[in-house]
Amino acid sequence: MPLFFKISHLFLLLFVSTLSSSSSPFGYNHPLDSLTLSELTQVKTIVKKSYLLINVTFHYVGLNEPEKPLVLSWISINHPTKNPPREAIVITQIDQKTHEIIVDLSSDSILSDKIYDGHGYPMLTSQEQNVAEKLPFTYQPFISSIEKRGLRLKEVVCQSSTVGWYGEKRKSNRMIKLIYYYLDGMVNLYMRPIEGITIVVGLDQMKIASYLDRLMVPVPKADGTDYIEPKPRARSNLQLDGKRIMQPDGPTFTLDGNAVRWADWKFHVDYDMRAGIIISLASIFDDDKGEFRSVLYRGFISEVFVPYMDLSEDWYDRTFFDAGEFGFGLSAVELQASKECPENAKFLDGYSIYQDGTPGKMPNVICIFEHYAGDIMWRHTELAIPGEVIEKVKPAVSLVVRMVSTVGNYDYITDYEFKQSGSIKVTASLTGIMEMKAVKYTNSDQINQDVYGTLVAENTIAVNHDHFLTYHIDLDVDGRNNSFLKAKQKTERFKDKKMSPRKSYWTVVKQTMKTESEGRTQLGLEPAELWFVNAEKKTKV
Structure with missing residues (x-):
């Protein structure tokens, strides 16, 4: 029987380092350590x-x-x-x-x-975004548009938006559009967009390349949108603040530079400005063989594509690449114990660079902690032995490596969870605030055309969109010579009544993919298991 590593489906919850400089025990860097x-x-x-x-x-x-x-x-x-x-x-x-x-x-x-000289442009720097976002506030046509709407300029905030391309001719190569919001004493700016004004900034010249004020719609109301001090729920008595997760004897994993050891696992963890967390050289110890056996050579988020489904002038080109344009690692936030991570977590720093090349420290961008939520890894109660009741339970304790990246209105929680069963569960959870569009409608009965989303409050549309996460996964399952295998259920009809009265049963059909095109898989309702196997390595059976 060949050894295998099963690929689990990735679920996205749509509700909504460089590590500290360290050396190996021998006094030199690990070859996969990020730059110090x-x-x-x-x-x-x-x-x-x-x-x-x-x-x-x-x-x-x-x-x-x-x-x-x-x-x-x-x-x-x-x-x-x-x-x-x-x-x-x-x-x-x-x-x-x-x-x-x-x-x-x-x-x-x-x-x-x-x-x-190919397609695409470098990742944006925070410095050039900051400069671009200040340009409209000294640009008289924009000032006039704000005054025309009866708004106060000092309550307006601006945010950069990358521009998708659909074949249009453009005067400037590197450009961004600017999105505007109205605070008026609130902090939930995404609920109060100023619609109808389009400003394009050419980043190479750092000038406003085009300006269009095409329509006026009301700014959505601020009532009930404040998440800093939300309206209390009269019937809720649930008190979660102050809950603590403790390990009196300390964590059972070790962190030596960027190398992690926990239970039977060992792996290397690191930080990158674009990708965020990078997991490398993950191996698990085989007690029978007395050696570590490789599972994953290198894994990280390669890209996050977020296209919005609105065809209007201000929205049609909102097709974000959150890693390639803004940097998943560059957007990482400082994690805090008892907030984004439990109190028993250990933290790792990262380093990014400013646009002049000067490095800057990003503290506590990765946390590592042992996780237990009362779940069961394995259990059995044996009642078939006369006079005995035998019970065995193993709690589902795992090790989690986490980073949180805030890209505009969304906060991505990226977890790599190492399980005692030998699997690695990769999870991307989304939280934060939906991207809203201001409209003239105050009731869904008024809508008689496609508005590209859902009316969630007066004058407020939550625009339809997707989040597509692409992972770079280089598996080395017990060595480098791996094959991709699909296992599907197949119904077999059975007519031999002498052997069995049953009419049908299902069996498993396995197929090894020979090319990448054969390996393309569209996940759906059809039962299927996807495996990476090393056919050269055999167990005793």
Whole structure:
């Protein structure tokens, strides 16, 4: 029987580091450790030195991952004397052109510098967004539009919105649109959009490229939308504040730099500006064989695509790439014990870079904790033995690695949960606030056309949209030679009455996929199991 790793479905709840610099016991970095603070500073110095007197904007700096065979060879040696190459990949804007630069940290040199001329643009920096968002407040047409609506300019806030492309001709390459909200004493700005004004900012020139004030609709009311001090529920006596999860003897997992050991698991955890959490080299100990057996080489969120389904001028191009445009790691928030993470959690820091290349610390962006909610991993009560009642229960204790990324109105909670059963459960939960559109309607009876969403309050539409999460999953199930297998149920008709009176039964049909196109799978109601197997490794049976 081949060994296997089952792929579980990912459920999205739509209701709604670089780690601290550390070294291995041998005094050097793990080859998959993210760049340290000193290494990020070194990258800035090397790139700036190569472009003296030229403005360089840094959009991304991260580890240029060593080749997989080099990493696997490194970890297979107990006392390696030679490290894999230590390199950084740098995405910059220089003279309005995107550069992909590879920096060799050991030789203080640039290995390659390529101008990228394909589709897409670098991740936005928070600094350029901040500058762009201030432009309308000194732009007289915008000021006049706000006054025309009877609103006060000082109560208006602005937010950047990336622009999807549908083949239109554009004067500027890198651009954003600006979205406006009206506070008027409230903090839930997403419930009070100012509709009908479209401002496009060219980021390379940092100027307003186009302006359109096409319609006026009422700003939704603020009543009942404040989440800071919500209206108390008269009949609710549930008090959850102050609940604590304690481990009097401390956690049972160990954290050595970026290496985690818990129960039979060991793995490497790290932070990246774009991807957020990266899990690497996850292996589980086989007590019968007395050795660790590999499960996952590397896993992280590759992209989060959020397209809105509104065809109007202000909305049709709201098709966000939350990782590639805003950075899932760059959007990570500081986690707090007894809030986003239980009190028994341990925390890890990260480092990001500003657009001038200067690194900055992001404290407590990842937490690791043991989780138990009273669930059962396995149990059985045996009553068939005369005179005996035998019970055995194993509680479902697991280890969770968590990060929370706030991208605009949504907060993504990303969990990698390591279970005693040998599985890794990956969960992305969404919370925060829906993106609202202001409309003229105050009652659903007034609507006689497609409004691309649901009227949830007076003058307020919650616009239809999706969240598509794409994961990079490089499985090494007991080695590198893995195959993808689909197991489906098939109904078999049975007519031999001498053997059985039954008319039918179901059996399992297994098919190994030979190409990526064969492996494409549309999940639905049809019963199916998806496996990654290592057919070269066999158990005793």
